[in-house]
Amino acid sequence: MTLLTTVFAAIICTVLWYRTAQSGEWKLGTLCLMYWGASLMWLVDAIFEYAELGAAYFTPEPADMLNDLFLGLSAVALGLVIWLAILLIRDPKGVVRQKLFKK
Amino acid sequence: MACFLVSAAEAVVVTVAASRFEKKEKARETAPAACEGLSAETTAKIPFSRKLKWLRNLLWGGVALLAFEHVWHGEVVPWFPFLTAASDPADAAEMLHEMGTVGVAMALLVTVVWLGMLGVAALAEKRALPSLPEQD
Structure with a gap:
């Protein structure tokens, strides 16, 4: 469920990046790579778990599924917070600088 | 248990390499001799430091999440030795085994995907070259 949540976040981000790639002001490429990196790593984790559990991997307990979904959503939120911090520090549109040094 | 540490180690190496390549490329750009010889070929090429930054972001993003x-899951704690498995020798051995299998596989897969991205970028660079106007 964590893998699935991150993959969906990565796909949505990639679509948004493609739509706004011309301006490049939102630094969405960083967020895309962040989610894709995590998705690939969780994919490896899932493959190893599948090798260990077999078909049982696809029938998790509802409580485990809920916990994994909660974890996935929290990971997506953390990714967004990191991206927001990068966006505000890099400040490609100069909005923060303009606000800070406005007389 | 601590599989992400393998990717973290790779991410540190890639970050250092990216900053070194960036410095070299900037020095080459600012050198007057290089500016004179600036061709369509060099302007159509994506700097290698930028390509390394793709891998850096993939790795650091994955490591952070x-x-x-x-x-x-309580496997990493904010006090020494930071990894709960490190306090017990049996758990530590299992952790090292996991790092050697899952951790290495994670770092390898991310690197292979990045190599694929480099391949796609190389194709895009090749396609961009003929469309550029020829220099006198």
Whole structure:
């Protein structure tokens, strides 16, 4: 469920990046790579778990599924917070600088 | 248990390499002799430091989110030795085995995907070259 949540976040981000790639002001490429990196790593984790559990991997307990979904959503939120911090520090549109040094 | 540490180590190496390549490329750009010889070929090429930054972002992004997952599961703690498995020799051996299998596989897969991205970028560079106007 964590893998699935991150993959969906990565796909949505990639679509948004493609739509706004011309301006490049939102630094969405960083967020895309962040989610894709995590998705690939969780994919490896899932493959190893599948090798260990077999078909049982696809029938998790509802409580485990809920916990994994909660974890996935929290990971997506953390990714967004990191991206927001990068966006505000890099400040490609100069909005923060303009606000800070406005007389 | 601590599989993300392998990718973290790779991410540190890639970050250092990216900054070194960036410095070299900037020095080459600012050199007057290089500016004179600036051709369509060099302007159509994506700098290698930028390509390394793709791998850096893939790795650091994955490491950050996986580290969070480990904190979530209580495998990483904010006090020494930071990894709960490190305090018990039997758990430590299992952790090292996991790092050697899952951790290495994670770092390898991310690197292979990045190599694929480099291949696609190389194709795009090749396609961009003929469309550029020829220099006198």
